[in-house]
Amino acid sequence: MSLIMRATRRQMLHGLGASGLALAAGLRPRPARAGELVVGFIYVGPKDDYGYNQAHAEAAAILKTMPGVKILEEEKVPETDDVEKTMESMIELDGASLLFPTSFGYFDPYMLRMAKKYKDVQFRHCGGLWSKDKHPMNAGSYFGYIGMGQYLNGIVAGHTTKTKKLGFIAAKPIPQVLINVNSFALGARSVDPSITTQVIFTGDWSMPVKEAEATNGLADQGIDVVTCHVDGPKVVVETAEHRGMYTCGYHANQAKLAPKGYLTGAEWNWITVYKMFVEDVQSGRPVPNFVRGGLAEGFVKMSPYGPAVSETARSHADAVKAEIMKGGYSVFKGPLKDNKGNQVIAAGAAYPETAIQIESMNYLVDGVAGSLS
Amino acid sequence: MTGGALTTVAIAMLGGSLRVSTPFLFVSLGECLTEKSGRINLGNEGALVLGAMVAYATSYQTASPWAGVLAGALAGALLGALHGTVCSLARVNDVAMGIAIMLAGSGLAFFFGKPYVQPSAPHLPTLPLGFWSDLPQVRSALDVSPLFFAGVLAAIALHWLFRTTRIGLRIRIVGDSEDAARALGLPIDRIRLVATAVGSGLAGVGGAFLSLVYPGSWNEGLSSGQGLMAVALVVFARWNPLVCIAAALLFGAAGALGPSLQTVGVTQGYYLFYAAPYVVTLAILVLTVAPGRSLRGMPGELSLGK
Numbered sequence: 001m002s003l004i005m006r007a008t009r010r011q012m013l014h015g016l017g018a019s020g021l022a023l024a025a026g027l028r029p030r031p032a033r034a035g036e037l038v039v040g041f042i043y044v045g046p047k048d049d050y051g052y053n054q055a056h057a058e059a060a061a062i063l064k065t066m067p068g069v070k071i072l073e074e075e076k077v078p079e080t081d082d083v084e085k086t087m088e089s090m091i092e093l094d095g096a097s098l099l100f101p102t103s104f105g106y107f108d109p110y111m112l113r114m115a116k117k118y119k120d121v122q123f124r125h126c127g128g129l130w131s132k133d134k135h136p137m138n139a140g141s142y143f144g145y146i147g148m149g150q151y152l153n154g155i156v157a158g159h160t161t162k163t164k165k166l167g168f169i170a171a172k173p174i175p176q177v178l179i180n181v182n183s184f185a186l187g188a189r190s191v192d193p194s195i196t197t198q199v200i201f202t203g204d205w206s207m208p209v210k211e212a213e214a215t216n217g218l219a220d221q222g223i224d225v226v227t228c229h230v231d232g233p234k235v236v237v238e239t240a241e242h243r244g245m246y247t248c249g250y251h252a253n254q255a256k257l258a259p260k261g262y263l264t265g266a267e268w269n270w271i272t273v274y275k276m277f278v279e280d281v282q283s284g285r286p287v288p289n290f291v292r293g294g295l296a297e298g299f300v301k302m303s304p305y306g307p308a309v310s311e312t313a314r315s316h317a318d319a320v321k322a323e324i325m326k327g328g329y330s331v332f333k334g335p336l337k338d339n340k341g342n343q344v345i346a347a348g349a350a351y352p353e354t355a356i357q358i359e360s361m362n363y364l365v366d367g368v369a370g371s372l373s
Numbered sequence: 374m375t376g377g378a379l380t381t382v383a384i385a386m387l388g389g390s391l392r393v394s395t396p397f398l399f400v401s402l403g404e405c406l407t408e409k410s411g412r413i414n415l416g417n418e419g420a421l422v423l424g425a426m427v428a429y430a431t432s433y434q435t436a437s438p439w440a441g442v443l444a445g446a447l448a449g450a451l452l453g454a455l456h457g458t459v460c461s462l463a464r465v466n467d468v469a470m471g472i473a474i475m476l477a478g479s480g481l482a483f484f485f486g487k488p489y490v491q492p493s494a495p496h497l498p499t500l501p502l503g504f505w506s507d508l509p510q511v512r513s514a515l516d517v518s519p520l521f522f523a524g525v526l527a528a529i530a531l532h533w534l535f536r537t538t539r540i541g542l543r544i545r546i547v548g549d550s551e552d553a554a555r556a557l558g559l560p561i562d563r564i565r566l567v568a569t570a571v572g573s574g575l576a577g578v579g580g581a582f583l584s585l586v587y588p589g590s591w592n593e594g595l596s597s598g599q600g601l602m603a604v605a606l607v608v609f610a611r612w613n614p615l616v617c618i619a620a621a622l623l624f625g626a627a628g629a630l631g632p633s634l635q636t637v638g639v640t641q642g643y644y645l646f647y648a649a650p651y652v653v654t655l656a657i658l659v660l661t662v663a664p665g666r667s668l669r670g671m672p673g674e675l676s677l678g679k
Contacts, residue, residue, distance in 0.1 A: 045592075045593065045594075046487060046490045046592065046593060048487075048490050048491040049490055049491075049592060050491060054491075076483070076593065198635075198636060199635075199640075200632055200635045200636065200643075201635070201643055202632075203643070203644060203647055206592070206593075206594035207594070207597065208588040208590060208592065208594060208595050208597075209393060209583075209587075209588055209597070209599075209628070210628075210631065210632060210647075211588065212392075212587060212588035212589075213389055213392075213393070213628070213629055213631075213632040213633070214632040214635070214636075216385070216388065216389075216392075216513065216632075217385055217629075217632045217633045217635070217636035218636055219509075219513065220381060220384065220385055220388075220509075220510040220513065220514075220633075220636065221381065221636045221637070223636075232592060234590050234592070235588045235589075235590050238493070238588075238589065238590060239588065239589075243513065256493075257493060369638055369640065370635065370640045371640040371641050373641065373642065373643075373644070
């Protein structure tokens, strides 16, 4: 806290005129050595949660081995004013010039406010929708098309299920989650159109007791393959293994938690993105503002297949993955109905992962049991 | 809803109440004991979280989940002893101190628990009481942790303690009237200190259940306020340990309603179902509270009533 107060006192001195500025410059502690790039990572939860935060922290750990790079990390920073204080202290006290606030809620207004204040610092946010007209040029966003990974998960799950019933435990019905749910369901239905996917919303990103209850509830219904989109899939994966279900992972590799039932998983591979940003800054190239990529670009990867995955499932999933790697593969194509019977994509239309239309998805496709509210 | 779906929801709620209720039960029993001695301990939320972390860490390090339960209880008791000691000083408000203890307990747990988020610790074994059934749902619902029965036994023991033993009588005197206790020459501060420490120890066992049985994992969102809800359960149970069992089971069942309704296809309005435990509390409080009756059973020295 006292460090933060020093930062504000310094700002006051800035306002006091030339002598104040000189003094402020003298006060400024910049431990960064010349030529060293200080990169700050901010996580909303613990960085070893087998989930979203771990995926980022694993990439940060690889960055540490790059020459001339110093990594700062702070965990459990709430999506409030706190994240501004964290960014400010990383910039003022540690001399960070490239910041990655990784949680969705950091973007607006906190990161945008900081980007306006510190024009010579580069801010890149995970998941936000940066746009040239509205946002500062030293800000930006990056994200990966992980829905394709969930589509492959669905294919493997579709081959593995015996009851033809799959489960998906999701936090909130926002587009990024719905893309995953729908992709998983469509992947499974591409194997056998009679497969249904039951979705359960827990209401928030980390609700361990509800996640465990939901997994047990799905098991009681005879559902035998489950996947999820919550911050830390550990509880879901462990509970499913305990109930003798199969699981498809998400965010990071959870194979260790379910040695018998882990099929495969959709994982982030953030090192591709971070390395690119760091190299751009180091070599003085302009840093891109809006970065998206999928399996082909190496932003997303699949966990190695578990022992329960059949040969047919492997070859089917591998074949589709090879198609996806070529680019332009469309999971969402018409005619497609939602689970209320309305047509959501007209016949003939096809949206590849890059299509802007799927970033505002607000329906569950036919074959998914569940509703958005 | 069809008959089959109804059965599924009923089984899920039965299973849910057995699985989810135990932490509520332990924390509310601990709080009941502490409040009977005339003190409030909101810090039991902290004891729950700290107990969960210490139990998980101990189970991981020693490979013995029972050692974990013991360590969780001990950690809770230490935190309770701190609360008890500070509250026995002059002019210390126990509600404010309780909030400080809650934050301290959670903070300590988060700080020292960092390296244990990832590893998988051995879980406590469960008793397969559903062996007679062919239905996997029933078998899984009746996979009950011995800690649940320990909690029920603890409730009966506490009830017996308060009603028929000399120690119980002393705790009640200290809680009901300091003047009377002083006249009898009872060591007020010492009795309260022990009641607070043992109460938080029970909360620590509740924490051990969270991390070693269900959901059976340590992370920072584990409790999500269950310790605080359990404190409210004590008021709801009118400071009666036996009613605490029923209250905890009801909360467990209400908590299982949301996910289980979604699995049988009642998917509309899940946010509403998730509010069920709170709605149930409100409804029962409204139904049972009548003028003059509302605080029956409340210890006279409790700062709630002053």
